Amino acid sequence: MTAQNHVPSLLSRAGTVPALALTALAGTMLLPGAVSEARAATPGHAAEALSVAASKKGSPYKYGAAGPSRFDCSGLTLYSYKKAGKTLPRTAQQQYNKTRHLSAADRRKGDLVFFRSGGSVYHVGIYAGNHKIWHSPKAGSVVKLERIWSKSVSYGRVR
Structure with a gap:
């Protein structure tokens, strides 16, 4: 007993x-x-999505592609979270609209990083820690880990 x-x-x-x-x-x-320490722990689905994105390192960019071997930016996040059991809409802007918005201080590994110009979102990646993201940047490039290059970013947590 x-x-x-x-x-x-x-x-x-x-x-x-x-x-x-x-x-x-x-x-x-x-x-x-x-x-x-418990608050800082990464939820299972975010950690899994981050792992999936990292496993796609070197996969070529293709506009409109959502895997399993080619991706655009939002296709990579959609694919990664789908493998982790979460559903996201297709575009970066729609994904931004669907997530819970966070400050930079509250971001965790696996959260989404949205790049903004004016009032709209034009790019998305998955936060990997140390001011870096996994993303599929542009035509002629591949999925890679890269330092966040802009201050015009917002963070979102997939629910």
Whole structure:
């Protein structure tokens, strides 16, 4: 029998149990510092999408392509998240509209990075950490890891 199964009997015998003891018995006690580490953890679908994008390194760019061997920018993000079990719309602008918008301080690996000009989004990649993205940049190029080159970016988290 686990500690969780003993909680009701402990409560009836002891009358009341301090909250800290109860959480420890139930197996849900957090250690100091664990909250920030848990918040910083990458959700499974984002980590998987990032891994899929990285696995496509060297795949050629093709306008309108969404894999499995050729991609445009939004085709790569759509394909990567689809493999991770999430659905995204087709274009970079539509993907921006569908995601939860974040500040740069709140971005995590696997979030989408949207490049903006004026009020519209013209490019998208998957954040890889260290100010870098996996993306399929343009005709004549291939899927690659590259440093974010612009300050006109927004971040979005796939829900």
